[in-house]
Amino acid sequence: MPNIILITNPKSGNGTSIKAAHIAQQTLASKRINVHIAYTEYEGHATLLAKSFIANFDIIVAIGDDETVNEVAQALVGTDRVLGIIPCGSGNGLAKHLGIPMILKKAIKIIYNKKVKSIDAPKINDQYFFTTAGVGFGTKISHNFRKFNGRDFKNYFKSILMDFQLYSPQQYTIDVNGKKISSKAFVISLAEEAQQKDHTFISPPSKAKKGVLEATILSKSSLFKNGHFGFNFFKRKAQKSPEVIHLQSDDITIDTTKKRQLVFGHKDGETEKWSTPLNFKFSKGDKLNVIVH
Numbered sequence: 001m002p003n004i005i006l007i008t009n010p011k012s013g014n015g016t017s018i019k020a021a022h023i024a025q026q027t028l029a030s031k032r033i034n035v036h037i038a039y040t041e042y043e044g045h046a047t048l049l050a051k052s053f054i055a056n057f058d059i060i061v062a063i064g065d066d067e068t069v070n071e072v073a074q075a076l077v078g079t080d081r082v083l084g085i086i087p088c089g090s091g092n093g094l095a096k097h098l099g100i101p102m103i104l105k106k107a108i109k110i111i112y113n114k115k116v117k118s119i120d121a122p123k124i125n126d127q128y129f130f131t132t133a134g135v136g137f138g139t140k141i142s143h144n145f146r147k148f149n150g151r152d153f154k155n156y157f158k159s160i161l162m163d164f165q166l167y168s169p170q171q172y173t174i175d176v177n178g179k180k181i182s183s184k185a186f187v188i189s190l191a192e193e194a195q196q197k198d199h200t201f202i203s204p205p206s207k208a209k210k211g212v213l214e215a216t217i218l219s220k221s222s223l224f225k226n227g228h229f230g231f232n233f234f235k236r237k238a239q240k241s242p243e244v245i246h247l248q249s250d251d252i253t254i255d256t257t258k259k260r261q262l263v264f265g266h267k268d269g270e271t272e273k274w275s276t277p278l279n280f281k282f283s284k285g286d287k288l289n290v291i292v293h
Ligand SMILES: Nc1ncnc2c1ncn2[C@@H]1O[C@H](COP(=O)(O)OP(=O)(O)OP(=O)(O)O)[C@@H](O)[C@H]1O
Pocket: 009, 010, 011, 012, 013, 014, 040, 041, 042, 043, 044, 045, 064, 065, 066, 067, 068, 069, 071, 088, 089, 090, 091
């Protein structure tokens, strides 16, 4: 029987994570699984806890929203330990991307069913991400979208409208294998292609290559044209928009005209502040084992 630790962010989902952890513990214990709970106490704590549990636990479950999941996953890349996710909160980007049920009972059930998938883990500077990362207006959308309860197209479109007129695109240099492209980009979004095969929303699945990062660069045009891109993006058909450039490489660096500029970016649905240059890299051995449906 596996040993399972439930790393729980007590603040996620307005505290519903604590109840979720207790229910998960009871359910898993009733299956004769050795299960413990550990609570995070501050930002970044989940990574330290996960690292400390690698030696003694086979499955390390994150109970929380995107940041808690990302923090736990950071510690498990390249190890033979397995990440479990019990979604709690309003985002749950990676869980949704992997098809993990949002209903607590069902999410717990897949933990003991233990179907494991290995996913690729690209990096933005020294931090892994597991769905998408990027800079530009996408960060604003991601930030605005989080404020809504429903994650449907109506709220996605509202997230675009909230800042579209005021947002001015920035000049970036994008370095792909030494070839530099200068672009006044509105949105730059990156994702590892193999992951997109099942849940693509940037490139056509048929063209997905293993172990390659794809950067999608969108320039600003009219609300109608960019809105059309947003619609296609949301419907996972972004390749259909003509004002989009796709670049592929395992190593892509994005820089601003000002050196070491602080920019807002997003990774796995969370807004963060980064200092340029931004290096997006995928190394072949960087894999994460994760329990899926
Ligand atoms: N005990 C704690 N007190 C305050 N913040 C914490 C604690 N433990 C973890 N955190 C931090 O809380 C942040 C948010 O975590 P997470 O994304 O999982 O949930 P959330 O955004 O609060 O969820 P939601 O808002 O969707 O309910 C992360 O940066 C995490 O490091």
